[in-house]
Amino acid sequence: MSSVIKLARPEIRELSPYSAASYEDGLVRLNANETPWPAPGGTINSSLNRYPPERPEELTARLADYYGVDAEELLVTRGSSEAIDLLIRGFCTAGEDAVVICPPTFGMYRVYADIQGARVHEIPLRVDQGFALDTDEIARNWPEDAKLLFICSPNNPTGKAFDTEQLKLLCGLLHGRALVVLDAAYAEFTQNDGCIDVLRENDNVVVLRTLSKAFGLAGARCGALLGPEDVVSMLSCVMPPYSFSTPCQDAVMACLGPDARQLVTERCALIRSERQRLTDALEQLTGIEKVFPSDANFLLVKATDADRCMQLAQQGGVLVRNFGWQLPGCLRITVGTPEENNQLLKSLEEL
Numbered sequence: 321m322s323s324v325i326k327l328a329r330p331e332i333r334e335l336s337p338y339s340a341a342s343y344e345d346g347l348v349r350l351n352a353n354e355t356p357w358p359a360p361g362g363t364i365n366s367s368l369n370r371y372p373p374e375r376p377e378e379l380t381a382r383l384a385d386y387y388g389v390d391a392e393e394l395l396v397t398r399g400s401s402e403a404i405d406l407l408i409r410g411f412c413t414a415g416e417d418a419v420v421i422c423p424p425t426f427g428m429y430r431v432y433a434d435i436q437g438a439r440v441h442e443i444p445l446r447v448d449q450g451f452a453l454d455t456d457e458i459a460r461n462w463p464e465d466a467k468l469l470f471i472c473s474p475n476n477p478t479g480k481a482f483d484t485e486q487l488k489l490l491c492g493l494l495h496g497r498a499l500v501v502l503d504a505a506y507a508e509f510t511q512n513d514g515c516i517d518v519l520r521e522n523d524n525v526v527v528l529r530t531l532s533k534a535f536g537l538a539g540a541r542c543g544a545l546l547g548p549e550d551v552v553s554m555l556s557c558v559m560p561p562y563s564f565s566t567p568c569q570d571a572v573m574a575c576l577g578p579d580a581r582q583l584v585t586e587r588c589a590l591i592r593s594e595r596q597r598l599t600d601a602l603e604q605l606t607g608i609e610k611v612f613p614s615d616a617n618f619l620l621v622k623a624t625d626a627d628r629c630m631q632l633a634q635q636g637g638v639l640v641r642n643f644g645w646q647l648p649g650c651l652r653i654t655v656g657t658p659e660e661n662n663q664l665l666k667s668l669e670e671l
Contacts, residue, residue, distance in 0.1 A: 322523040322548035324499040327467050332410045335557040340374040367566060374561040379569050382576045383544050387529060388516055392549045395556055396564055400505055400530040400543035404470075405432045406555045407501060407526070407545075411467040412438035419468040422453060424477060424646040426503065429470045441466055450613070451478040455486055459493040469494065472503040474510055477643050477652045479614030484514025491522040499551075502527045508534035508588045509595075510615035516546075523548050533617060534588050535575050540568040591617050595655045598665070602653075607671030609649070618654045626651050629668060636667020 325333065341352035349370065358369050376396050384391040397403040408419060414437030421429045422445050433440045441463045445451040458469065469490075474481040491500050504527055507513040515527045526547030532538040542564070545552065574580065599611045602621060607629065612620040623629045626642055626649050633640050638660070641652045655661065 322550050323496055324524045325548070325550045325554065327499060328411050328551075328554060329413050332558065333554055335554070337557045338561050340371075340561040370566075371562045372564060372566045372569060375556065376564050376569055379564070379572060382573065386576060386581070387544065387546055389519075389546050390549075393546055393552055395545040395547075395552045395559075397543045397545055397559075398563060399532060399541040400503065400528040400545075401428055401432075402559075403526075403528050403543055403545040403555075404428055404501075404503075405435075406558050407468060407499070408432050408436045408438055410555050410558055411499060412436055414438065416465065418463055418466045419470060420458070420463065420466045420498075421470050422458075424451070424475075424643075425470070426472050426476045439465065445475075445478070451475065451480050453482055453486060453490070455490050455493075458490060462494065462497060466498060468501055469498050470501045470503060472505070473515065474506040474614070474616040476506070476616065477618070477646065477650075478612060478620050479506075479616045479618060480612070481510045481512065481615035484512070484517060487514070487518045488521060491518060491525050495522070495524050498524065500525045504528060505530045505533055506616035508584070509591055509617045511592070512615075519546060526551060531572060531575065534584055535572075536584075536587075537571060537575060540571045542568060542572045590658075591655050594658060594661055595619065598653070598655055598661050601665050602668075605668060605671040607668075618652055620647070621651045621653055622647075622649050623651055624649075629671065632670055633664060633667045636663060638664045638667055640664070 343349060352371055354371060355369050380394055380396055381391045383396065384394045387394065411417065412419065418439035418441055419429065419433050420441045420443055422443055424445065430440050443454055443458050446454050471482065487502065494500060502515045502518060502525060504513065504515045507515060519525050519527050526545055528543065528545055530543040531540065545555065595614060599619060602608050602611050607624045608621060609624055610622040614620065626644055629651055630640055630642055643650045643652050
């Protein structure tokens with residue numbers, strides 16, 4: 321049993337999984353109240369009149385192989401965002417428990433905490449140290465009501481990946497007190513991802529992954545939670561059956577073959593190359609004060625006049641995101657194709 325399962329809500333730990341209708345090849349399916357005909361009016365695969373597997377076991381096995389964990393240590397989720405929701409619901413009793421976040425960071429941690437009625441404590445990143453984790457502050461002043469620590473690495477919106485040894489140290493300091501959630505949505509874009517190493521060495525860690533970014537499957541909404549088997553099993557009971565649709569399973573399985581994985585690797589290398597080229601070009605513009613180092617597929621950029629930058633980009637046919645609500649004067653710019661990046665740079669020439 322992992323050291324963190326006892327931190328989960330008792331009523332969630334005691335849940336029994338829903339038992340859906342079972343299927344066997346070659347037998348007529350009259351046990352799940354499905355219609356026997358395919359959907360009318362389209363060319364969609366006829367199997368869509370049948371429920372997908374209650375839990376996508378084949379997909380789970382393929383993703384576990386890709387991420388380097390056992391199938392029992394992986395839960396397929398609808399994007400990594402659903403995993404955030406499951407964790408907060410599974411560990412935080414409304415009005416009693418809390419989570420810790422390190423802003424500036426991904427905004428959905430707070431949204432899901434607010435929905436569950438969990439308090440949110442902030443231990444900000446050290447801006448003076450390049451948006452570094454304040455490990456000492458986290459360990460020394462850990463709130464007594466906090467169950468979860470969310471760390472996004474590479475972080476959104478700053479783009480910085482945190483040091484693996486620092487993460488291991490932090491997990492050790494919080495052992496028995498908290499579950500550390502490493503959100504590694506952008507891990508494929510860094511060449512030094514150590515989240516799996518942290519997971520292997522600590523039983524109070526879960527890692528969140530997604531195929532929305534590097535694999536180009538944002539529309540399929542496929543993510544994965546990697547963690548201790550008992551945590552994965554418990555959270556599986558919170559999910560509804562048949563939650564991952566047949567077309568999405570087909571799309572993901574097609575991307576996990578060796579040829580597709582090689583293409584993803586090549587595209588990530590191109591993104592890293594373009595990230596550096598875009599950085600170098602933006603730094604030459606007088607209206608850009610700073611381009612922060614990034615290990616992700618985007619850049620955080622501080623501009624003299626962020627609103628004007630957005631306006632010029634949009635006039636040139638490009639959308640960028642203003643993060644002034646979190647970081648005054650800062651824009652987040654996704655790294656696109658070489659042609660898209662050229663279009664952005666051309667639109668900003670007036671700077």
